[in-house]
Amino acid sequence: MAADLTPMDRPAGHSIPLRNTPERYGIVAQALHWLIAALVAVQFVLGVKAHGLPLGLERLILLARHKSLGLTLFALVMLRLAWRMYSPPPPWSSQAPLRTAARLSHGLLYALLLAMPIAGWLLSSASNLTVSWFGLFSLPDLVAPDRRLAHWLLLTHQTMAWLLLAVVVIHTGAAFWHHRILKDNVLTRMLPFTRRARRSGRPP
């Protein structure tokens, strides 16, 4: 009988565990991280593209997809946070300034990732364009249609988008900084295909 190797059976260090370890992120956290990252990029492009279009079918379709994906993104971020609680991520840096900076930027990242879809939902309600998830079901409207409120919410949603872009740039920049300058495993522990051992973010 051929050996049926499940990830659990494989020798340690040659596969990604399901759960996070002190050394690296597990496959679930990694999958959620990269899926969320990809969706945020798509959302940004859809949002900017739709905003530049005049009212028309093309914009309606772009925004419908933007809203469906936004709701999906919200669910994925909640899932990621829940998984984080179930399986704690690798430890923060032991250096206080780095730890504070990481905590702050991650907190801001999560806050924006959750606040953006909610602002979008409010904006959709105020704009009289109810959120539908790929045409399968609709979300209840949070507020009554109101053009003044919609105008204000659009500004909020947009400001958050640019803020999120700024935090993503900081997040990505920090990951490369850790990799190239500090030469620790902060970047590689979120990558699925790396095997090379690197010292952890904590100084020995």
Added chain:
Amino acid sequence: MFTGTQAGAPVQGTFSDYDGRVCIGSGDPADSRIRVSVRTASVDTQLPELDAALRGPDFFDSARWPQAVFESESVKSMGQGRYQVTGKLTLRDVTREISVPVRFTPAAGGGARLAGRLSFARLDYHIGLGQWADTGWVGDRVELAFSVALKPVAGK
């Protein structure tokens, strides 16, 4: 108030400018006549761009056809203040027969309230042409609900 759908979700709006006349025959409701006209440019969805599009050539084309008109041809009593009103609805350049169940509630001071709802296919009336004719993204079915106060007038 009307309700259409976009991307599978409802979108609602109202018309603020309308006028109507109900002539009630003595005793026999079949004698009644109803005529309602709605100024299509008074459409309000709380979405200024959408209102502009609805007034534009692809939808109501309010510049060419400022009024939507319903004119009754027969009224049948269904009992308990309910009536089935059949007549002609004109939107843009299309006139079609339509039947509307209404409820007539007498109010104090000789007035009354007339309420009802109807549903029709917007494309039957050429509402939403060009890119908007795609009913996958903008539903064909539109619901119209109304509740109006009638005031007694002298004469006729």
